[in-house]
Amino acid sequence: MGRKPCCDKVGLKRGPWTMEEDQKLIDFILNNGIQCWRLVPKLAGLMRCGKSCRLRWINYLRPDLKRGDFSEDEEDILIELHSRLGNRWSKIASHFPGRTDNEIKNHWNTRIKKKLKLQGIDPITHEPIKQSEDGHDSVSNITVDDENKVLDANANATSQDKNKIVPPSQEKEENNNEAILNADGRLHETINLTMDGECSVEGSSLCWDAIDSFPSWEAMYYLEDVLFFMNDPLVSIDSFGKD
DNA sequence: AACTTTAGCAACCGCTCCGAA
């Protein structure tokens, strides 16, 4: 006996969502919450499969989504995380509150891959691209001409050393569990970053593992503040955040 | 102005994981 499909596809609408559909989904979830995605379209009066509703909500309709371009700092952190976690987009996304795995994946594939190649870094291995004799690198399709563009770009970027991308492989330490996220110049304490992508602060129970479980920007600021005060012996973590 | 190519993004597909029965 074959497995039942996640939904009866006959008669279901596909393709881009309309504003009315969006509104129905938002109204339903805000009023009822999410118990079972399979039931959501039925109860919300949508001719969509539950999977489609889930995707639409997570990637587009959630109220806590942060939309807009990625900042330089976000890109740096993304590159760093990708070098450690690979294409585990949901794990990576859990470090970017308000960003979705889909958004991060798209941004990586359309922009950062290109950016790294222009910098002579292989976006898969994060190692410097080796040049073969015919003028093409051995890993991707970068040509000598592209390399010249890199040199030009670097020449123009000398004043932006702060944002210079260092291939993570060159800065990896012996202990892979330790990552220092110092993109903003303040967040420089040690964070435990496991191979599973879980992130936690030493001595604290703050930990998240997926987009849906990521608290909010407040939690991120809280984490940042905890990290800031951790060096201060006069401040107890237990008392932090209490009024 | 018309056509073609490219880039960016939303959405879909198929698979795996995990918990419940």
Add this chain to the structure above:
DNA sequence: GTTCGGAGCGGTTGCTAAAGT
């Protein structure tokens, strides 16, 4: 231990707008 169903994930596709010719 096995099966089933729901949720989640990553790869891929397809549409649209912008850029180039």
